[in-house]
Amino acid sequence: MRDQDNGVRARNRARETVSNHASDAQDHGVAALPLRGAMNPSTQAQGTSPGSFAHASDVGGPLAFSSPDTPGMPAPSSKTAWDFLPDGWRIEAVESALHAEGCAGHNHPGIGPFIRAVAPAGFEPITQLEFARLGLVTAEMRRVAEREGHLSPEQVRDEIAAGRMVIPANKAHLGFSLDPMAIGRASRTKINANMGASPVSSGTEEEVEKLKWAERWGADTVMDLSTGGDLDACRTAIIRASTVPIGTVPIYSMIIGRKLEDLTIDVILDTLEVQALQGVDYFTIHAGVLREHLSLIKDRLIGIVSRGGSLLAKWMLVHGKQNPMYDGWEQICAVMRRHDVTFSIGDGLRPGGLADATDAAQLAELSTLGELTERAWRMGVQVMIEGPGHVPFDQIEFNMKLERTLCHGAPFYVLGPLVTDIFPGYDHITSCIGATAAAYHGASMLCYVTPKEHLGLPKKDDVKQGCIAYKIAAHAADVALGIPGARDRDDELTKARAALNWQRHFELSFDPDTARAYHDEDLDVDTDFCAMCGHDWCSVRISKEIVEFASGKAEEYQREKAVRSAALTAEQQEILAKRGVLSPEEIHRLASKTRRAVGADAGAKASCHSDLVEADDAQRVQKQKLVPLNTAPAHNLPTHDPVI
Ligand code: SF4
DSSP states (O other): OHHHHHHHHHHHHHHHHHHHHHHHHHHTTOOOOOOSSOOOSSSOTTOSOOOOSSOOOBBTBSOBSOOOOOTTOOOOOSOOGGGGOOTTOEEEEOSSOOGGGSBOSOSOTTSOSSEEEEOOTTOOOOSHHHHHHTTOOOHHHHHHHHHSTTOOHHHHHHHHHTTSEEOOOOHHHHTTTOOOOOEETTSOOEEEEEEOOBTTBOOHHHHHHHHHHHHHTTOSEEEEOOOSSOHHHHHHHHHHHOSSOEEEOTHHHHHTTSOGGGOOHHHHHHHHHHHHHHTOOEEEEOTTOOGGGGGGGTTOSSOOOOHHHHHHHHHHHHHTSOOHHHHTHHHHHHHHHHHTOEEEEOOTTOOSSGGGTTOHHHHHHHHHHHHHHHHHHHTTOOEEEEEOSBOOGGGHHHHHHHHHHHTTTOOEEEEOOBSOSSOTTOHHHHHHHHHHHHHHHTOSEEEOOOTTTTTSOOOHHHHHHHHHHHHHHHHHHHHHHTOTTTTHHHHHHHHHHHTTOHHHHHHHSSSHHHHHHHHHHHOOEEBSBOTTTOTTTOHHHHHHHHHTOSSSSOGGGOOSSOEEOOOOOHHHHHHHHTTSOOOHHHHHHHHHHHHHHTTOOTTSOOTTOTTOOOHHHHHHHHHHHSOOOOOGGGGTOOSSOTTO
């Protein structure tokens, strides 16, 4: 009950603060922030903007931290993972009144305040979901509670038991240096960074370097999407070097060196077993693309844009059979369970442009993802769901809330979404706008998009730009949702800014080196104004004079007098040096590296370029240099289905 008592006290304190602010506002004849959730997003009692438009927190219930519903939004599912226990399991009330002994927040009224599942005799739990259902708190759950300061270990366990939270932690990866983390609506919003060698660029060493770089810039998980080079060596190196969970899309490995048409359930299971033994923490499996969905894509502007989705669609058309991953789902679940690999059930029919968003194909697949979620929970496997992609801003809330309904609150892991299609080169920005809305309305993890999206393989600086854009999206949503403590650092930085305490200002910045370098580019004196407005026009300095806040509001920010700033570090100097674009020589050097890899002559387009109409020549180069996917004609198999 400790959590509940603390929660009530915190709510009361916040309500009191809000009502003081509301009456202040009314005294001055202005509208006050509405008393919706009335939770102060900051844990600082003196927070200056304590209201929140979000619902009051409901950790333990279906809403956790949530936005109010625009009229017409689907309601949360009344079911949780408790409704999809394996055969032979039952639920019992825990006699003890201690929360540690059993799970709260379930949807089985009348059984008791705390419950746990009882498994058949001799059952040994393996997955975090199984431990949670049995009422047990694992070391990984305790670590997650340490990292999520607003949650207790018991609350983490309860959310996992309900299927609303996952801890992607393969048993093998835990033996290396994985630091367990959680993905779910009750925890802070997470971000994923994609990387991986392609047939034309990068290698293992470069990918490990990108992994460490992504961790440095706040990636909570990393997906290795390699499709070229030595995939096994690259994956092993990444797993051993990473402190964050690693995800993969195993179908890539399944078809390298093999004709797509030769994919069988045995190949699928063997590949999953190999990667699970290596320590992969979550697998994207595109089992929700069904044969009956394919006719729904014929009116799309851009068809199927998921690599896994398009490959499986082609397999189904060639063989005239159902998706082998859907038919073999329980066998796949058995592999996942043995190693506690978490599902990231792929959205193979996600839209690839605004025009295709929220169409019948996407929604039909989402409904199938709900069915697959129920089947995975019955096998004791943790589940998250992948989501779109490209979605107009106004459709994002509906997409998030529909997933909450159809997939019973399983964490939603979305790519972007991009809210406009006409800014190639800036898609980290177009998508991070959508990602912020997605996280506010229901997503639990945001897959980053870099400036290179749709254009090429991200390089180191693209990874940094993508990570930062998505840290901004995730953090903005956490603040708006009123997750306790989410706004503390913002408030501290505001105080430092008000005090014109530049050193503290930089220390609290997400990227201190860049902040310091940009400041010192114009003015390397640490004083009561900056170069943007200058001394006479500095409103913050003038405000200090007016309000007599001494140096801002807190003594620790006071500075006796202006000081010369420390010399820029080498890293900060490099940031300034790079503010120009790459030199033409550097650009040509990079371009010629890729050109050589695809066998293009100097001055000409690569012969595998898709706008060349000589198909034979293009295919010859693709077969030699790229993944040999289009081998159907060589085997007298149909290349397309008349259905489409
Ligand atoms: S000079 Fe302008 S930008 Fe700089 S601290 Fe003062 S108000 Fe802010």
